[in-house]
Amino acid sequence: MRSATVRKGPTPMPEPVDAIVEVRGISKTYGNVEALRGIDLDFPRGKLTSLLGPSGCGKTTLLKIIAGLIEADAGTVSVNGRTVSKPGPERAFVFQDFALLPWATVLRNVAFGLELRGKPVAEREKVARHYIGEVGLSGFEDKYPHELSGGMRQRVGLARALSVDADVLLLDEPFSAVDEQNRRKFQEDLIRLRTNQNKTFIFVTHSIEEAVYISDRIVLLSPRPGRISQIIEPDIDRSVDPDRIHRDKHYLDTVEEIWQGLKQYVE
Amino acid sequence: MASVRTEGEAIGLASLSGETRSWQEQTVLLRIASVVLFAAIWQIAGMIPVSFAFPTFSDTAVAFVGMIADGSLPKAYLSTLQPLILGVVLSAFLGVGLGTLCGLWRTGEWLFIPVFIVLQAAPVAAFIPMVTFIYGIGMTAKTLAVMILALPVIVLNTYKAVRNVNFSLIAMCQSFLGTRWQIVSKIILPDASPVIFAGLRLGVAAGFVGVVLAELLITPTGIGDLITFNRSRANYAEMYATIASIIALSTLTLIALQWIETRVFRPEKRGG
Numbered sequence: 001m002r003s004a005t006v007r008k009g010p011t012p013m014p015e016p017v018d019a020i021v022e023v024r025g026i027s028k029t030y031g032n033v034e035a036l037r038g039i040d041l042d043f044p045r046g047k048l049t050s051l052l053g054p055s056g057c058g059k060t061t062l063l064k065i066i067a068g069l070i071e072a073d074a075g076t077v078s079v080n081g082r083t084v085s086k087p088g089p090e091r092a093f094v095f096q097d098f099a100l101l102p103w104a105t106v107l108r109n110v111a112f113g114l115e116l117r118g119k120p121v122a123e124r125e126k127v128a129r130h131y132i133g134e135v136g137l138s139g140f141e142d143k144y145p146h147e148l149s150g151g152m153r154q155r156v157g158l159a160r161a162l163s164v165d166a167d168v169l170l171l172d173e174p175f176s177a178v179d180e181q182n183r184r185k186f187q188e189d190l191i192r193l194r195t196n197q198n199k200t201f202i203f204v205t206h207s208i209e210e211a212v213y214i215s216d217r218i219v220l221l222s223p224r225p226g227r228i229s230q231i232i233e234p235d236i237d238r239s240v241d242p243d244r245i246h247r248d249k250h251y252l253d254t255v256e257e258i259w260q261g262l263k264q265y266v267e
Numbered sequence: 268m269a270s271v272r273t274e275g276e277a278i279g280l281a282s283l284s285g286e287t288r289s290w291q292e293q294t295v296l297l298r299i300a301s302v303v304l305f306a307a308i309w310q311i312a313g314m315i316p317v318s319f320a321f322p323t324f325s326d327t328a329v330a331f332v333g334m335i336a337d338g339s340l341p342k343a344y345l346s347t348l349q350p351l352i353l354g355v356v357l358s359a360f361l362g363v364g365l366g367t368l369c370g371l372w373r374t375g376e377w378l379f380i381p382v383f384i385v386l387q388a389a390p391v392a393a394f395i396p397m398v399t400f401i402y403g404i405g406m407t408a409k410t411l412a413v414m415i416l417a418l419p420v421i422v423l424n425t426y427k428a429v430r431n432v433n434f435s436l437i438a439m440c441q442s443f444l445g446t447r448w449q450i451v452s453k454i455i456l457p458d459a460s461p462v463i464f465a466g467l468r469l470g471v472a473a474g475f476v477g478v479v480l481a482e483l484l485i486t487p488t489g490i491g492d493l494i495t496f497n498r499s500r501a502n503y504a505e506m507y508a509t510i511a512s513i514i515a516l517s518t519l520t521l522i523a524l525q526w527i528e529t530r531v532f533r534p535e536k537r538g539g
Contacts, residue, residue: 069441117444160443
């Protein structure tokens, strides 16, 4: 019987693992709302870590601070040992609302990160076509975003983030605007992609099931002010048939355990 | 890129069923029917007659051909189009530039936007005699008349469009390391282009008003002069032909502008 590794307490122990992203003492206040207070967190290299919590726990704020899109009031973020405060080539972001250019085709959208870096057309389109294939959108290269479903649009967003070859992928509730059936399919594809891509994923979600299903590590945040309440490492074998994971007793127990922990914060 | 475009069109055409194409043919037919219907009503109204000063459609058409043949219409247009084109082109570039600047830059917004709000609210035709007073009755005065009418709406629309740009796209561009200039050229301007073009269409239409007003009020030349001249000689068919021709030209210009918008800036709107 496997069991989830659970660490409790407001200040988690420093990690002995190889951390690609290190967050130290991050605080952020919006007006008189304290979104994050003294967050210390390590993200292990090559793993998928989820930031999970009820709305208002500052999980998206933390992700955007790591991305360099929001400035923290205090604390530092370092990636590969270097302190960062702005977006950088080692991080790529997947947006909740997809943030695709409506006037550009799938191909140009996926290649957009490389276009901004001044890569020649032929080269960037070759890379883009490769990742369009990876996310399962071959044949849709010349479609415009409005011709695609929500799930397909987010696949474009994911392919764009993969194209720039960043070490860390930051995903901000990527499936929240995707319908349920497509979300299940997309989650399965994400598990498959993770094993081939050898990248670090930081994933924000408010869905417990989703977090347990895809994560190596779940960071539970509690709201007002946003703090780390628990770190859980669900030890789930993902090499089996994805549908079996959803019926796995260990999976169901972990979901239940997290729900018991979060319940108190939900009004 | 060129080959990609053609591929896209090929797929687009293949996926657009025959149904869509026949619907497009139908809209063309409906548009022609609308023009024919208008001409017919004009013809009947002229034959009743509504007024002794109201010619039939056929008389007007004959007068139009006659005025082209005797060279009076081309000569008038030569004189009218110069300040019109100059004024409209200047207003378009200056207006979009200034509007973008005000949308991006606070100080610029405080400096310029109130001026253009006042200009747009004011009955600007009242300024035209003042322009004559300062710049005389030449080309400069006419060009200025066009710009006074066209510029405010172009500036204000561009400013609004740039202000209301989709913030998520800007964040996306920043996160993928876009420079300030790339954010403006690759995100803000394309995203704002539908509203900018709406402003340009209004501005160009206002420019036509400006040039005709200037020619009627201050400088008796070009199309304005041709209208006044034919009215004074009771050549009503010629007068109507002149008026109709400038309306038609204005309409065609606006259609061309729309075509440029969908072709160049928003290709995704081509289908619908």
